Amino acid sequence: MKKLLALLVLAGTANYAAAEVVGNAKAAADNKIAQCVGCHGIAGYKSVFPEVYSVPMIGGQSAKYIESALNAYKKGDRTHPSMRGIAMSLSDQDIADLAAYYSQKK
Numbered sequence: 001m002k003k004l005l006a007l008l009v010l011a012g013t014a015n016y017a018a019a020e021v022v023g024n025a026k027a028a029a030d031n032k033i034a035q036c037v038g039c040h041g042i043a044g045y046k047s048v049f050p051e052v053y054s055v056p057m058i059g060g061q062s063a064k065y066i067e068s069a070l071n072a073y074k075k076g077d078r079t080h081p082s083m084r085g086i087a088m089s090l091s092d093q094d095i096a097d098l099a100a101y102y103s104q105k106k
């Protein structure tokens with residue numbers, strides 16, 4: 001029982017730490033947006049897999065919005081297959097960096 005409690009406390013701390021991640025737009029620009037521009041960089045672009053789908057513009061949206069959208073894909077609350085595949089490969093730091101980058105973009 002004590003052990004379980006310690007684990008719960010630890011898990012709580014980890015959650016808290018994740019919420020504290022600070023986004024670094026420059027880190028995203030240097031090596032993280034490469035995997036996004038193919039779809040999100042082109043105005044009016046439609047992805048053709050798995051079906052024809054309009055790609056929303058994400059530049060200029062609030063960092064909080066972008067972050068929660070990416071976390072929703074990661075957790076499966078939002079289910080678009082291409083975004084899910086990408087979001088699941090992102091760490092909390094990646095998500096924070098990308099959110100910082102795109103929120104500063106016009």
Ligand code: HEC
Binds near residue numbers: 032033036039
């Ligand atoms: C294969 C094409 C593709 C790639 C690559 C891609 N996205 Fe997306 N993204 C989409 C599509 C299509 C949607 C809309 C899906 C939906 O409606 O749920 C979307 C939605 C989003 C949304 C939610 C936008 C909104 O208005 O709700 C965010 C945020 C996002 N993508 C961020 C990213 C980031 C950051 C990357 C790079 C790590 C990335 N995407 C890479 C196709 C892509």
